[in-house]
Amino acid sequence: MLDLAGRTLIEKSYDLSPSVELAEATRDIYQRMKRVVSFADWAIYAPYVVAINDLKKRRDAVILAHNYMTPEIYHGVADVVGDSLQLAIEATKVEAQVIVQCGVHFMAETSKILNPSKTVLIPDPGAGCSLAESIDAAGIAEMKARYPGAPVVSYVNTTAEVKAVSDICCTSANAVDIVNAQDSDVVIMTPDRFLAQNVARKTDKTVVWWEGSCIVHELYTAEDLREYRAHDPEIAIIAHPECTPEVVAEADYTGSTSGIVEWVHAHKPKKAMLVTECSMASNIADELPEVEFSKPCNMCPHMKKISLEKILHSLHTMTTEVNVAPGVAADARRAVERMIDLSRSQAGRAGR
Numbered sequence: 338m339l340d341l342a343g344r345t346l347i348e349k350s351y352d353l354s355p356s357v358e359l360a361e362a363t364r365d366i367y368q369r370m371k372r373v374v375s376f377a378d379w380a381i382y383a384p385y386v387v388a389i390n391d392l393k394k395r396r397d398a399v400i401l402a403h404n405y406m407t408p409e410i411y412h413g414v415a416d417v418v419g420d421s422l423q424l425a426i427e428a429t430k431v432e433a434q435v436i437v438q439c440g441v442h443f444m445a446e447t448s449k450i451l452n453p454s455k456t457v458l459i460p461d462p463g464a465g466c467s468l469a470e471s472i473d474a475a476g477i478a479e480m481k482a483r484y485p486g487a488p489v490v491s492y493v494n495t496t497a498e499v500k501a502v503s504d505i506c507c508t509s510a511n512a513v514d515i516v517n518a519q520d521s522d523v524v525i526m527t528p529d530r531f532l533a534q535n536v537a538r539k540t541d542k543t544v545v546w547w548e549g550s551c552i553v554h555e556l557y558t559a560e561d562l563r564e565y566r567a568h569d570p571e572i573a574i575i576a577h578p579e580c581t582p583e584v585v586a587e588a589d590y591t592g593s594t595s596g597i598v599e600w601v602h603a604h605k606p607k608k609a610m611l612v613t614e615c616s617m618a619s620n621i622a623d624e625l626p627e628v629e630f631s632k633p634c635n636m637c638p639h640m641k642k643i644s645l646e647k648i649l650h651s652l653h654t655m656t657t658e659v660n661v662a663p664g665v666a667a668d669a670r671r672a673v674e675r676m677i678d679l680s681r682s683q684a685g686r687a688g689r
């Protein structure tokens with residue numbers, strides 16, 4: 338929730354009372370989430386959506402939103418949606434003066450690193466990530482000392498400071514390819530031990546890891562998934578690689594958040610369980626009316642800090658700006674750009 342002072346400010350500046358009239362006028366947007374958002378709720382969201390879309394134009398701003406944003410953000414105000422790799426690539430192409438990052442802090446830092454002349458705003462600077470918080474530059478130094486000469490592949494879910502002392506970054510979409518491309522038999526992966534263990538099963542390299550984990554994905558267990566499947570043998574189980582290898586072994590498909598969206602679109606299973614953050618299924622429910630999405634899912638408390646009212650406040654006050662010290666940014670940029678270049682050349686070779 339926005340604090341009282343912030344709430345008072347936006348209420349004084351915009352008419353944010355629920356409006357059936359505005360909800361009707363924006364029905365084209367509402368159509369994209371009608372399975373998961375009631376029209377009564379849309380009447381509450383519509384005044385925010387209209388105010389934000391109008392303010393975006395006046396501020397020369399674009400909204401980059403992660404796939405875990407809630408449907409009213411994902412469909413209502415985002416200019417670009419995607420997984421971490423896609424958002425990083427899109428950040429390099431932004432021409433508008435302002436980027437509003439609807440996601441967590443490391444994503445906003447990545448946009449600033451890749452497009453430093455832009456003003457990058459995050460609607461809630463407290464939107465962190467358990468993985469990014471699990472390691473610092475001293476942790477990378479410790480791993481380098483333990484495995485001399487081994488390259489450090491850091492997940493983008495890290496701070497700029499950690500990226501700056503890493504050899505290259507990876508995301509869940511390209512981790513196996515990035516590890517395979519390293520000119521060393523031993524590769525250090527930080528900070529997600531489960532992503533590292535899942536990659537280790539798909540490469541001939543010896544992968545060593547930091548002991549971090551995602552507080553959302555570590556909650557799933559293979560036993561739970563087996564129970565769901567026993568109860569409902571038709572169900573397609575689709576997992577994110579931040580889950581444990583035991584969970585991944587139970588899944589019909591494992592991939593990045595955008596990989597998951599693509600897989601469900603391509604296979605259109607009658608029933609699907611997305612073993613990841615809750616908003617994923619909600620955001621694609623209306624694109625895939627033939628698929629029944631079964632819960633449970635787990636919510637990311639960090640991603641859920643981003644709301645329409647905070648986005649409006651952020652654009653209105655032009656806060657909170659995300660900056661990265663130039664020296665750190667230059668080193669971090671090298672690691673992120675190496676990843677993007679490698680991903681692009683591999684996609685080119687594979688004709689993707």
Ligand code: 13P
Pocket residue numbers: 404419420421422494508509510551577579592593594595
């Ligand atoms: P993706 O890169 O797959 O979108 O994952 C980012 C993330 O934080 C998942 O928890």
Ligand code: SF4
Pocket residue numbers: 441465466467468469494551552553554579614637638639640
């Ligand atoms: Fe970080 Fe996990 Fe939240 Fe993704 S879901 S932002 S990895 S805490």
